[in-house]
Every structure is written in structure tokens, then in C-alpha cells.
Amino acid sequence: MTRLRFARILLAIGVAFFPACRGDRSQTDLTLAGSTSIQPFADKWAEVFMEKHPGLGVNVQGGGSSTGIQACKSGACQIGMSSRELKGDEKDLFEIVVARDGLAVIVHPSNPVRGVKLAEVKQIFSGDLKRWNYLGGPDRPITVVTREEGSGTRGAFQELVMGKTRIFRGAITEDSNGTVREIVAQDPYAVGFISLGLVNEQVRSLDLDGAAANEENILNGRYKLVRPFLFVSMGEPAGLAKEFVDFVLSAEGQALIKKEGLLPIK
Amino acid sequence: MAMKTKKRGKNRLERNDRLIRLALLVVAFSAVSVLLVITIFIVQQGTPIMFKYGLKSFLAGGNWYPSEKVFGLWPMIVGSLFVTAGALVIGIPFGLACAIVLTEFSSKNVRRVIKPVVELLAGIPSVVYGFMGVIILVPFIRQTFGGPGLSILAASIVLGIMILPTIISISVDSLQAVPPSYREGSIALGATRWQTVKMVLFPAARSGIIASIILGMGRAIGETMATIMIAGNAAEIPRSLLAPVRTLTSNIALEMSYATGEHREALFATGVILFVIIMVLNTVANATSSRRRRQP
Numbered sequence: 001m002t003r004l005r006f007a008r009i010l011l012a013i014g015v016a017f018f019p020a021c022r023g024d025r026s027q028t029d030l031t032l033a034g035s036t037s038i039q040p041f042a043d044k045w046a047e048v049f050m051e052k053h054p055g056l057g058v059n060v061q062g063g064g065s066s067t068g069i070q071a072c073k074s075g076a077c078q079i080g081m082s083s084r085e086l087k088g089d090e091k092d093l094f095e096i097v098v099a100r101d102g103l104a105v106i107v108h109p110s111n112p113v114r115g116v117k118l119a120e121v122k123q124i125f126s127g128d129l130k131r132w133n134y135l136g137g138p139d140r141p142i143t144v145v146t147r148e149e150g151s152g153t154r155g156a157f158q159e160l161v162m163g164k165t166r167i168f169r170g171a172i173t174e175d176s177n178g179t180v181r182e183i184v185a186q187d188p189y190a191v192g193f194i195s196l197g198l199v200n201e202q203v204r205s206l207d208l209d210g211a212a213a214n215e216e217n218i219l220n221g222r223y224k225l226v227r228p229f230l231f232v233s234m235g236e237p238a239g240l241a242k243e244f245v246d247f248v249l250s251a252e253g254q255a256l257i258k259k260e261g262l263l264p265i266k
Numbered sequence: 267m268a269m270k271t272k273k274r275g276k277n278r279l280e281r282n283d284r285l286i287r288l289a290l291l292v293v294a295f296s297a298v299s300v301l302l303v304i305t306i307f308i309v310q311q312g313t314p315i316m317f318k319y320g321l322k323s324f325l326a327g328g329n330w331y332p333s334e335k336v337f338g339l340w341p342m343i344v345g346s347l348f349v350t351a352g353a354l355v356i357g358i359p360f361g362l363a364c365a366i367v368l369t370e371f372s373s374k375n376v377r378r379v380i381k382p383v384v385e386l387l388a389g390i391p392s393v394v395y396g397f398m399g400v401i402i403l404v405p406f407i408r409q410t411f412g413g414p415g416l417s418i419l420a421a422s423i424v425l426g427i428m429i430l431p432t433i434i435s436i437s438v439d440s441l442q443a444v445p446p447s448y449r450e451g452s453i454a455l456g457a458t459r460w461q462t463v464k465m466v467l468f469p470a471a472r473s474g475i476i477a478s479i480i481l482g483m484g485r486a487i488g489e490t491m492a493t494i495m496i497a498g499n500a501a502e503i504p505r506s507l508l509a510p511v512r513t514l515t516s517n518i519a520l521e522m523s524y525a526t527g528e529h530r531e532a533l534f535a536t537g538v539i540l541f542v543i544i545m546v547l548n549t550v551a552n553a554t555s556s557r558r559r560r561q562p
Contacts, residue, residue: 036523064524143414148499149332150524158333166331169341169502172416172510175494175520186405187414 030240033061034068034081035152037177037195038229041099041257042081048256049247058244065152069093072232078241080232083152085159093232098248100263102196103157103225104205104213106181108188113137115207118224122161124191127168132189144171145180145192153177156227157193193225197261218263229262308541312534324535330501332521332529339536341503345418345511346487346543348504349497352422353429353486358479360426361433365475368434369441370463381438388431396495399424404496413508416498421511424492429482436481440474441467473554480551484544490515514540 032042039062046058063071065082069090072080086095105121107113113135116124123129124142133139146167147154158167174180180192185202196213199205205213208223217223231237237245247253254264316324319337327338364384368377399420408415444467452462468475490513498510499520512520518533518540525533 064526066524066526070526141413148520148524149330150521150526150529152524155333166334169329170500170510172414173499173501173512173520175523182400183416187408190414 028057028059030056030079030244031059031061031077032068032079032081032231033063033071033077035065035083035229036062037083037101037152038081038099041229041260041262044256044260045244045248045253048252049244052247053243056240064150065155066150069232072234075234078233079237079244082230082232083227084155085228086230086232090232093234094236096231096233096237096245096249097228097265098231098245099229099254099257099265100218100226101229102213102215102218102223102263103153103160103193103227104196104199105191105193105208105225106184106199106203106205107191108184108186109202109204110188111137111204113206115210115212118161118208121206121208122163122165125157125162125167125171126165127170138189140189143183143187143190144168145183145190146171146173147177147180147193148173148175151175153193153195157225160225160227195261196263215263226263305541308534308537311531312536312538315528315531316535316538325539328503330517332525332532335528337528337532337535339514339517339539341501342512342514342517342536343539344503345497346513346515346540348418348511349421349425349493349513350483350486352418352507353425354479354483356422356426357429357433357482357486361430361478361482362437362475364430364434365437365441366463368438370459370467381435384431384434386431387427388435392428392489392491393495395424395428396492399492399496407508411508413506414498414510416496416510417508418497418504418511419507421493421497421513422507424496425486425489428489428492429485432482432485433478436478437471437475440471440478443474444470476554477551480547480554484547484551487513487540487547488515488544490519494519514543 032046039060042060046060050056050058061077065084068077068080069082069086070080071077072093073090080093082095083101086093105116111132113132116135120129120135125144125146127144129135129142131139131141147157154167172183174183174192177194177198180194181198181200181203184190184192191206196205196218199213207213208225211217211222211224213223213225218226231245231248233241236242249265258264315337319335324337324339325343326340327336328340329336329338330341364380368380372380403420403423404415404417406415407413407417407420411419448466448470449462452466453459457465493513494516497513497516499512499516500510501512501517502509504511514536517536521529522533
């Protein structure tokens with residue numbers, strides 16, 4: 001009997017609290033959603049922006065470039081974030097380049113190969129070039145590591161390097177920049193691609209067409225693997241969205257991401 | 267007066283009884299309805315695209331390029347079957363050997379220590395198995411046998427270990443359920459212990475052992491985290507044990523986060539196929555274990 005009453009009370013409490021669970025704890029005035037490559041930088045922007053504008057809430061969500069673009073179109077967020085160029089019917093959105101990111105082709109630090117041609121990178125990832133000795137390395141098969149279908153990084157690599165050629169089926173597939181780097185760091189004969197900002201001492205980036213992967217070569221245009229980080233919106237941003245974009249594009253906003261390893265737009 | 271209170275108390279008890287029974291019924295049905303909702307949802311999301319692109323190209327196509335609207339699941343179906351078969355090749359001999367030792371060739375004290383330890387294996391999260399695989403097994407395979415290390419072999423070994431607790435504990439239970447008179451009779455006729463195990467206990471416990479293997483198989487085919495971490499996820503039919511491979515479950519988990527539109531539907535279709543495979547396995551498992559119950 002007492003147990004039954006206890007259950008009723010529990011049920012009542014549950015029912016009473018259920019709507020409360022769904023309420024927002026903090027207010028949200030501006031929502032950004034999209035590319036997980038941009039997300040950490042957008043978080044940084046939002047953090048500083050909110051410090052400057054106390055009382056305003058900026059909410060940054062992930063989900064991937066395509067999801068962000070869709071969410072922006074449907075009005076679920078004011079600003080979508082895309083780490084690849086817009087395509088097809090996405091092009092009617094208003095786009096702003098907020099930063100640029102280099103893509104690095106990475107190998108194990110012990111790999112004697114220092115640089116390759118961009119065309120050779122394409123052959124490696126299409127599965128036509130299978131052994132390191134063609135590139136002046138050891139007589140060992142190349143372990144090719146790629147990202148999964150749908151990832152913005154893979155999309156950018158496909159567009160910048162592969163063109164219409166497919167990345168071959170036998171390539172090892174991982175679902176984040178971090179795991180690609182981890183596998184390349186472990187395997188002396190592996191090759192993969194990640195965001196330039198995420199290259200660390202565990203791996204080494206290859207020179208492409210004679211240009212080392214660094215900021216200088218990207219700015220003077222000799223290093224070709226650069227992708228834009230885009231903010232997209234329905235029409236030109238207005239109100240708070242405009243304020244936020246202006247902050248992102250300001251010297252202060254650009255300096256923030258430079259510190260985090262991204263390249264500013266100018 | 268006293269009788270009246272007693273009667274009222276009884277009525278009240280009956281009413282509570284009915285209430286509780288009703289509540290339990292609702293709870294029981296909610297579990298069933300959740301299963302129903304999941305089934306309907308997956309089928310509804312996943313089947314249209316299968317028929318749009320043709321069931322044959324979906325099941326037998328060798329290329330998986332969702333961004334180009336090419337959806338062939340054959341490499342993943344083969345991958346799931348290879349990895350599961352590999353896990354069984356490793357799990358069955360070790361599992362059954364362990365079960366036989368525990369029931370027939372060890373003292374009660376040894377059993378009291380080892381069996382809980384084996385069952386504890388089942389409680390280790392799969393991400394931990396995956397992590398151990400990546401850190402220890404994959405480099406070992408790469409250095410010893412060549413190849414990238416992330417391979418069918420690595421996945422089979424790790425999954426083989428992961429299904430051990432299932433195989434061992436159910437096999438031990440069914441071997442212990444064999445009536446002692448069988449064992450005694452066999453020994454009395456002059457058979458050795460091993461002959462007794464081989465010719466009397468094993469046949470008697472056969473359906474329980476088969477059920478344990480099928481349940482282990484279900485675990486292996488459904489495992490996702492560990493396979494993503496150690497199988498390499500290449501969507502290609504593997505040419506050797508050292509080649510990377512992608513399973514149906516990995517395919518879903520790997521690409522779900524960014525998938526939109528038809529790509530997403532194709533992942534649900536992957537789920538439908540996995541669902542069908544697992545349903546078949548479960549039906550077979552139920553059929554064998556119900557046959558066991560009918561035996562004396």
C-alpha cells in the first residue's frame with residue numbers, strides 16, 4: 001500500500017517535471033549550425049562575442065556542412081557553417097568567407113618522401129599508385145587513409161584534388177581528423193589528409209608541387225590545397241547575425257582564429 | 267463491525283491487485299510497442315530507396331559512393347559475414363574448451379573464481395576492446411604479417427574475445443543441465459572422462475551449445491564501436507585476411523553524422539538489411555533452444 005502511494009508520488013513528480021526538462025536553460029538569440037571543422041572556431045568567436053555583449057546568447061551546433069546549410073534554409077538557424085563550396089540549389093544562399101583552411105597531406109615522420117606532385121596525390125587516392133618506391137620511398141605498399149562520405153574535409157579534398165575521379169574503395173576510412181592523424185602516426189607507410197591546423201609533431205605534411213604546407217605558401221598562392229570556411233544565410237545577414245558576422249570579419253575576430261591555427265581571409 | 271472492516275480491506279486489496287496487474291500489462295506492452303515502433307520506423311525510412319534504385323543493385327552492387335548516388339551494399343554484407351565468421355572461428359574453440367574445463371575438469375573452487383571472471387568480460391564496454399585492439403593488436407599484426415594492421419584478422423580476434431563470455435556461460439549452463447545419471451552411466455561402463463564428454467555430454471547438451479554459438483554470432487554481427495576502430499572500414503570486398511573491411515553496422519555509424527537526403531535513407535536501408543539478418547539469427551536461436559526444452 002505504502003509502496004503504491006510512493007509510486008504514485010514518483011509518477012506525479014515525473015509528470016510535473018517533464019515539461020521543465022524541455023525548457024531552455026539559457027536564452028538563445030542567435031544560432032549557428034553546420035560543419036564540425038568550423039565548430040571549434042565558431043565556439044571561440046561566440047565565446048568572445050558573448051563576453052562583449054553580456055545578456056546575449058549565441059548557440060553553436062555541429063551536424064556537418066550539409067546539415068547546417070539545410071538548417072539555414074529551413075530557418076532552424078540564422079547562420080549555417082559550411083567547410084565546402086555551395087553546390088546546386090544551395091547557391092541561392094548568401095555566403096561569406098570567414099576564414100580559410102589548408103588541407104595537409106600527411107605521412108609518418110619517418111617516411112623519407114618529402115614532397116609529391118598534386119597529380120601523384122590524386123593517383124595515390126584513386127588507387128593507381130600503390131607503392132612508395134615510385135615516389136622515392138621504400139618498396140612498401142601505401143596505406144591510404146581517407147574520411148567517410150559526407151564529411152566536409154573529404155568533400156573539399158575530392159573537389160581540390162580528385163575532381164571527378166573516385167577515391168578508391170580499398171582506402172581505410174575514418175570518421176574524424178583525429179583518427180586519421182592517429183592512424184598515420186602509427187603506420188610508417190600510411191598517407192592521409194587533415195586540416196592544416198591539426199598537423200602536429202606526430203605526423204609530417206608533404207610538400208605539394210614543391211611548396212611546403214604553411215601559411216606563407218598559402219597566402220602567396222603556391223600551396224593549392226586551401227578551402228574556404230563559409231557562413232551562409234538566407235539573404236544578407238541583418239540585426240544580430242550581422243553584428244556577429246562583422247565581429248568575425250573584424251581584425252579582432254580574425255586574430256582569434258589565427259591563434260587557433262586557421263588562416264585569416266586576407 | 268470487525269468483520270465489516272476486514273471485508274472492506276479485502277476489497278481494497280483486490281482493487282489494488284487489479285491496478286497493479288493493469289500497470290504491469292501497460293509496461294509489458296510498452297516494451298513490445300517500442301520494438302514495433304523501431305521496426306516500422308526503420309522499414310519506412312529504409313525501404314523506399316531500396317526499391318527506387320532496385321533491390322538487386324542495392325544488395326549486389328560493389329560500389330558505395332553515396333555522394334554520387336551509387337549505393338551498393340555487397341562489400342558491407344560480405345564484410346559483416348567475414349568478420350562474424352572470423353570471430354566464431356576464434357570464439358568457438360576457446361569458448362567450448364573453457365566451458366568443458368569448467369564443468370568437467372576443474373574443482374569447484376577453480377570454477378567459483380573463473381566463471382565470474384569470464385562473465386565480467388561481458389561487462390567491459392566495447393570501446394575498451396576497440397582501444398586495446400588499436401593500441402596492441404593492430405601494430406602487432408602490421409609488424410608481423412604486413413598490411414595496414416586494421417584488418418579482418420584484427421577484428422576477428424577482438425570480436426572472438428568479446429563473444430567468449432556468451433559462449434562460455436551458456437555452454438556451461440547447458441553442460442551442467444545434463445542429468446548426472448548420464449555421466450555416471452558412462453563412467454560406470456568404463457569410458458574415460460574425455461570419452462564421456464565427447465560421446466555423452468556433448469550430444470546431450472548440443473542444442474544449448476548451438477544456441478550459445480548463435481547468440482555469440484548475434485553479438486559479433488551487431489558490434490559496432492570495436493569494429494569501426496579496428497576493421498579499417500574500407501568499403502571493398504577484402505582480398506585477404508589482412509585487408510581492411512567495413513561491416514554493415516560500421517557503415518551506419520561511420521556516416522550517420524553527416525548524412526542527409528538519400529544518403530541518410532541508404533543508411534536506414536543498411537539498417538533494414540542488418541535487421542533482417544539478425545531476425546533470422548534470432549529465430550534460429552529460438553528454434554534450437556525450444557528444441558532443447560522439449561528434451562527430457
